[in-house]
Amino acid sequence: MxxxxxxxxxxxxxxxxxxxxxxxxxxxxxxxxxxxxxxxxxxxxxxxxxxxGAGHGLPDGLEDRILLATTGSVSPAAKPEVLRRPVWAWGLTAAAAAAFAIMAIALLRPTPAPPPTTASAAEDSIYSEGFDPLAIPIPAPASARTASFGP
Amino acid sequence: MNINIRMWGDDKESAAVRPAFEEQVRRTSRQAYAVARRLTGNAEEAEDLVQESFVRAYRFYHRYDPNLPFASWLFRIMTNLHIDAARRRSRFRLFSLDSQSEATGAAYEPADPADSPETRLLDQEVDASLNLGLRGMNPEFRTALVLSDVEGLSYEEIAEVMECSIGTVRSRIHRARKILREYLTQSAPHLIPPEAGR
Structure with missing residues (x-):
């Protein structure tokens, strides 16, 4: 050769x-x-x-850019954490939110006034019916009625 | 540069193609980038070339024969794009020393930590010199050599990708490697190991 x-x-x-x-x-x-x-x-x-010299790794995000430019999708790894929750997790979150809302409504509702005592109820009914409490005759004590002051 | 062109609509055909294509992207994007990196000599152009090649592959995916390796089909697209771009570029831009900064300033992958700093520096210098030598040659020679040395394709496979004869592939690779040998010997003789030196 x-x-x-x-x-x-x-x-x-x-x-x-x-x-x-x-x-x-x-x-x-x-x-x-x-x-x-x-x-x-x-x-x-x-x-x-x-x-x-050709052992260069794939640049960050290049695969996702390719997928986005072609099929319009993004690989699961690139999706934000919140979007990758399973369906059951979303259901659980919704149930927890509903329970919280019910509890919040129950706690924040205005407290009803305590039921009136018997005495105050009687006073209320007097005022509401137009009575003047000063006009009610006051009964005299029994001793006064029986005492005699003169001959 | 971000290329964001969707070629398929949201029709049934697209829905059927999408998962298969996405799998191909995941399987071949790393190889494609390695080839593109050597073809272009820098990271930014390599990314553009890879992205554009996949966009075109998706656009013409209905023409792809699934009995053949997707990578070969993709490389055919990529090499055509690269050669066309190189020809267009050569019409209005001459190879200049400016490209040296691109070749040497590109981000390099960290070398094996077991290597000494001197070895790493030398490897980077060799790599930069090879990129410069590659950029200065005919794109057909460069493409044949990169497919052989980076992707490890046989001459027969390269002939299929480049749509030429095996003899042409042999000649292109021989001429490409000869150019690189001469380039390294003249421009960076200190990089050639003693047993391969003059």
Whole structure:
């Protein structure tokens, strides 16, 4: 194999794209041609560095932007926490809110006035019926009625 | 740049396609980004290329043959977009030293913590030099090389993606790698290990 042919085949050799016989010839040539051995080392080096440098992770949010731009959806991981609650959790929340509202209404309702005592009820009825409490005759004590002051 | 174009309506067909497509996005977006990153040489352009490729894939999803790997079909779309964009760009923008800052200033993934700082620095320098070398070459050469070295596709698979013969793929990869070797040797000889140096 000539150096010129070697240089044409070296990249396919590095990529394992030569058949067995060709690959063997390339290997044999590099084994006793220092210049071509260096060319082979350089080809391998470039390939390895190309592979190594490509290990970039996916940027944050790119997948979501792709989904949004295509299907219009967003992945579950990107949804805010509050939107990812299961249905039963929403039901539970609604029930708790209703119970709270009922309790709040019960606690905040105005307290009714205590039932009137018998005496005050009698006074109320007197006023409401137009009686004047001062006009009610006051009964005299029994001793006064029986006492005699003169002969 | 955010591309937000919905191609399907909310009809029944869309509803049937959506879950399958979303699964494809989840499976292939990482690979697609790795390829795009090498094709474009920087993070921002890579994101745009990936997003645009998926948008186009969704638009033409009815043409996709599910018996074939989705990734290959996506790469075909991506490489066509990339080559078209590179051709358009070359009409009005020459490769300049400005692009060096893009290539070197891009955010790099943190290297293995076991590596020494010197090794990491050297790797970043090699990576930046490779990106510069890639940017300066014909987009067809670059695409063939990236599909081979980054995605690990065989020459036959690359030929399918790029819709050309295997011989053409072999020639493109050979020429691309030769350009990179020469570029590294001339511009950054200190990056070449001794056994591969002149």
């Amino acid at each position: 000539t150096c010129s042919l070697f240089k044409r085949l070296v990249d396919a050799y590095v990529d394992s794209e030569l058949d067995g016989a060709e690959a063997m010839e390339v290997w044999r040539h590099a084994d006793h041609c220092p210049d071509c051995a260096r060319e082979l080392a350089r080809a391998r080096y470039v390939k390895v560095k190309m592979e190594e």
